[in-house]
Amino acid sequence: MHSLTAQIPELSNSYVCMKDPQKVQETLQAMVKAGSNTLQVISDFDMTLTRFAYNGKRCPTCHNILENSKVISDDCKIKLDELLKTYYPIEIDASRSIEEKLPLMVEWWTKAHELLVAQRIRKDLLATAVHESEAKLRQGHLKLFLDGFKLFFDHLHKHCIPLLIFSAGIGDILEEVIRQAGVFHSNVNVFSNYMDFDESGMLKAFKGELIHIYNKREGALLNTGHFQELRTRPNVLLMGDSLGDLAMADGVHDMENILRIGYLNDKVEERKQSYLDSYDIVLIENETLDVPNAVVHYLTGSK
Ligand code: TMP
Ligand code: MG
Numbered sequence: 001m002h003s004l005t006a007q008i009p010e011l012s013n014s015y016v017c018m019k020d021p022q023k024v025q026e027t028l029q030a031m032v033k034a035g036s037n038t039l040q041v042i043s044d045f046d047m048t049l050t051r052f053a054y055n056g057k058r059c060p061t062c063h064n065i066l067e068n069s070k071v072i073s074d075d076c077k078i079k080l081d082e083l084l085k086t087y088y089p090i091e092i093d094a095s096r097s098i099e100e101k102l103p104l105m106v107e108w109w110t111k112a113h114e115l116l117v118a119q120r121i122r123k124d125l126l127a128t129a130v131h132e133s134e135a136k137l138r139q140g141h142l143k144l145f146l147d148g149f150k151l152f153f154d155h156l157h158k159h160c161i162p163l164l165i166f167s168a169g170i171g172d173i174l175e176e177v178i179r180q181a182g183v184f185h186s187n188v189n190v191f192s193n194y195m196d197f198d199e200s201g202m203l204k205a206f207k208g209e210l211i212h213i214y215n216k217r218e219g220a221l222l223n224t225g226h227f228q229e230l231r232t233r234p235n236v237l238l239m240g241d242s243l244g245d246l247a248m249a250d251g252v253h254d255m256e257n258i259l260r261i262g263y264l265n266d267k268v269e270e271r272k273q274s275y276l277d278s279y280d281i282v283l284i285e286n287e288t289l290d291v292p293n294a295v296v297h298y299l300t301g302s303k
């Protein structure tokens with residue numbers, strides 16, 4: 001433990017919990033030894049790359065960005081909010097199994113997408129909706145532009161490390177968030193739910209298979225081409241905030257090492273044990289990217 005925190009001092013922060021620090025150390029050492037040219041990063045978006053709360057107020061997910069914007073009617077806002085109030089408590093309920101939650105999550109996403117499609121949202125209004133939103137990528141503890149998400153995205157880009165953002169949110173919205181933040185670099189790929197627009201630019205459907213929080217494994221297996229291209233990178237840094245996010249790496253070819261960093265944002269006491277059992281490093285109610293940044297710096301030999 002001592003040498004682990006000597007190598008990565010951020011891991012001694014009080015919000016960091018690890019069930020097996022020795023294993024974390026061994027995994028990190030194996031990954032450093034293999035070199036950053038064998039590394040790929042796979043991250044969830046909502047509440048992982050973006051903040052959960054700011055000044056005591058919840059931050060929006062991709063769906064919430066639309067919900068809070070002018071592109072949605074008041075009636076639709078009420079209905080989407082009712083869905084959120086019904087299904088979000090189920091999403092984070094530690095007393096229900098994933099099997100039990102799965103059909104309910106499909107129900108949530110299906111109903112929400114039907115409501116959005118009925119709004120005939122115009123593609124050309126999405127950028128303004130994002131611009132006017134309260135979307136917030138995670139910063140560092142110094143809250144400087146250069147110590148949070150910017151450092152994270154820029155550093156991975158500089159070291160040519162592929163970053164897959166794997167989201168059950170809305171691809172068009174999350175792309176716009178990272179584009180407007182100036183970090184949609186060429187090493188970033190996105191798997192998500194993309195909107196399908198008709199020839200006049202109105203939303204008519206969502207493309208392809210639905211991705212919800214508990215079918216990321218199926219989503220990963222549908223995208224074999226992406227993982228095939230990255231087959232020389234069998235070492236994975238995975239970041240998520242839901243237990244469903246652990247399946248994001250299921251498509252990786254011949255994985256050698258994986259280090260999983262999990263944000264535990266809500267219902268901490270009820271969920272802590274299950275997060276400790278499945279994520280190697282658990283970050284409890286922490287809004288920064290300090291630990292992922294420190295780990296990425298360590299893995300790329302930068303200080
Ligand atoms: P993620 O995979 O990028 O974290 O996105 C999934 C999140 O989106 C999940 O936490 C639930 C949230 N969500 C909403 O906030 N509103 C909705 O209408 C739906 C369907 C999902
Ligand atoms: Mg999430």
